Amino acid sequence: MPEWNQGYMTDVNYTKNAFNEFSPANINFALTLSSQPVPDLNKPFTYAELGAGFGLSISSWAAQYPNGEFHSIDFNPSQSAWLTKLRDGAELKNLHIHERSFNQMLGEELPQFDYIIIHGILSWIKPEVRKDIRDFMTKFLKPGGVVYVGYNAQPGWSTVGPLRHIILEGAKSTGEKNPIVALTQGLNFLKELKEAGAVYFKAVGNASNWLDSWFQADRNYLVGELLNNEHKAFYFSEMMDEMAEAKTSYVGSLELANYLEPLITPQEFLKRLEQVSGSLALRETVKDMLYNSTFRYDLFVKGPQPLPRTKAEKALNKVKVVLSGLRGSLPEKVTLKGVQVTLKPEVYEPVMEFLSKGPATMEETSKASGLKFNQAAQAITVLLALGWAQAAPPAAKVEAVKKYNLALDDLLGPEAFNSLLTVNGSWLRCGFLDRLYGLAVMKGVDPVKFVTEMMKERDWQLSHEGQPVTEAAKLKTFLKDQVKKMDEQLLPVFKRMGLYS
Ligand SMILES: C[S@@+](CC[C@H](N)C(=O)[O-])C[C@H]1O[C@@H](n2cnc3c(N)ncnc32)[C@H](O)[C@@H]1O
Numbered sequence: 017m018p019e020w021n022q023g024y025m026t027d028v029n030y031t032k033n034a035f036n037e038f039s040p041a042n043i044n045f046a047l048t049l050s051s052q053p054v055p056d057l058n059k060p061f062t063y064a065e066l067g068a069g070f071g072l073s074i075s076s077w078a079a080q081y082p083n084g085e086f087h088s089i090d091f092n093p094s095q096s097a098w099l100t101k102l103r104d105g106a107e108l109k110n111l112h113i114h115e116r117s118f119n120q121m122l123g124e125e126l127p128q129f130d131y132i133i134i135h136g137i138l139s140w141i142k143p144e145v146r147k148d149i150r151d152f153m154t155k156f157l158k159p160g161g162v163v164y165v166g167y168n169a170q171p172g173w174s175t176v177g178p179l180r181h182i183i184l185e186g187a188k189s190t191g192e193k194n195p196i197v198a199l200t201q202g203l204n205f206l207k208e209l210k211e212a213g214a215v216y217f218k219a220v221g222n223a224s225n226w227l228d229s230w231f232q233a234d235r236n237y238l239v240g241e242l243l244n245n246e247h248k249a250f251y252f253s254e255m256m257d258e259m260a261e262a263k264t265s266y267v268g269s270l271e272l273a274n275y276l277e278p279l280i281t282p283q284e285f286l287k288r289l290e291q292v293s294g295s296l297a298l299r300e301t302v303k304d305m306l307y308n309s310t311f312r313y314d315l316f317v318k319g320p321q322p323l324p325r326t327k328a329e330k331a332l333n334k335v336k337v338v339l340s341g342l343r344g345s346l347p348e349k350v351t352l353k354g355v356q357v358t359l360k361p362e363v364y365e366p367v368m369e370f371l372s373k374g375p376a377t378m379e380e381t382s383k384a385s386g387l388k389f390n391q392a393a394q395a396i397t398v399l400l401a402l403g404w405a406q407a408a409p410p411a412a413k414v415e416a417v418k419k420y421n422l423a424l425d426d427l428l429g430p431e432a433f434n435s436l437l438t439v440n441g442s443w444l445r446c447g448f449l450d451r452l453y454g455l456a457v458m459k460g461v462d463p464v465k466f467v468t469e470m471m472k473e474r475d476w477q478l479s480h481e482g483q484p485v486t487e488a489a490k491l492k493t494f495l496k497d498q499v500k501k502m503d504e505q506l507l508p509v510f511k512r513m514g515l516y517s
Pocket of ligand 1: 033067068089117136145240
């Protein structure tokens with residue numbers, strides 16, 4: 017094992033993910049819901065991500081937010097080299113890539129940051145590396161700046177510890193060097209234990225569900241999640257204590273469903289939460305037990321300055337959002353944090369109708385839909401929590417976003433990827449063909465011709481009703497048909513999201 021990795025598993029690269037949750041506009045939305053002041057994204061601001069992996073999230077914000085200076089920090093050289101290629105291809109002058117450990121960064125010249133992002137790191141590093149991160153915050157977080165920490169949480173992870181332990185011990189006992197093989201062997205062995213009637217799987221309710229979900233998950237991701245020597249799932253109070261050492265205090269969550277407490281919390285839960293309202297640590301921990309949290313998305317601020325109610329409402333009025341999904345028929349019920357919520361058509365129909373025309377502020381939506389502001393604000397928060405709407409970046413430029421999507425596609429080559437960066441929102445999740453269609457639209461070329469060329473160049477094959485479409489004439493007819501559907505259904509979404517004028 018190389019020494020530079022400080023015990024962190026680096027034999028397998030992390031997956032290429034982008035998380036809409038930590039776009040500057042989304043963080044600002046959550047801060048506004050928490051009655052906190054936010055950095056003005058129309059003015060210069062600074063943003064750092066610690067352990068950025070391949071850096072898809074941070075690089076995409078660099079493309080969308082010309083006023084931000086973005087600093088990606090990750091010691092993995094191959095991930096940093098890949099990100100450098102993306103930065104150069106997309107000509108992102110405001111993205112600074114530091115191929116350094118957190119500890120090494122403590123000696124570097126850096127600006128004071130408005131945002132520091134730490135997602136999927138704290139649970140998998142040694143205590144002394146967590147201390148480096150706290151020292152980084154102490155040194156480089158602006159007074160009033162926000163830190164987002166996303167980490168594995170208790171009590172949801174309590175089931176997993178023993179499963180992970182068997183996988184780790186199995187890997188040690190066989191001496192298998194390839195982590196993906198070791199992981200697969202471990203998973204198969206656990207399955208055998210379960211099938212043999214191991215009492216653990218009967219006694220611990222959701223152990224089987226975890227195991228089943230791992231068989232479906234990306235193996236590179238799971239290696240990082242399960243085979244790292246370090247793993248710690250935190251109780252909220254433990255995280256709060258560590259974050260206090262860096263002079264930061266909890267202000268809210270990036271899991272937007274948490275702002276819908278009156279809507280999604282059963283009466284019985286509300287009563288219990290009321291009982292413990294005097295202690296933030298206990299209240300949040302009880303909430304984690306009520307919902308069996310496995311992951312937390314916490315926001316901590318250095319020296320929070322809560323806004324008075326009138327100012328907080330004014331700020332919420334100005335939040336701009338965009339409808340990201342297709343305007344399909346409205347389901348009657350949806351699930352948020354495991355709780356069923358009824359979407360009242362008299363509230364959601366007018367909100368979605370108005371938002372389907374383009375990005376709009378909360379205030380505009382409430383006026384146009386004829387709803388009281390609080391009703392419209394709650395409906396919009398539900399749409400964002402469901403991922404059907406997104407917070408809008410205020411100053412994104414079409415050219416920069418196009419350049420980013422095309423540079424990313426060039427770099428990915430034949431690798432599968434299912435998202436497009438947009439101008440009026442963040443990442444739009446879409447299917448394989450949808451993405452190619454979107455790239456053709458952005459390039460202004462004939463989609464059928466473009467997709468056909470890509471298929472050939474990248475050795476991709478399409479299948480229809482379970483059968484590969486190989487014959488050129490059949491492929492052409494099939495693609496023409498698909499493109500017609502996408503012209504009708506996808507083009508309006510691309511238009512709304514600013515990828516097509
Ligand atoms: C699980 S990945 C998370 C990537 C990204 N934040 C995400 O959520 O998609 C953790 C990243 O932290 C980096 N990392 C771990 N320990 C580090 C350290 N001490 N200094 C710098 N980077 C580190 C790893 O190289 C890896 O890319």
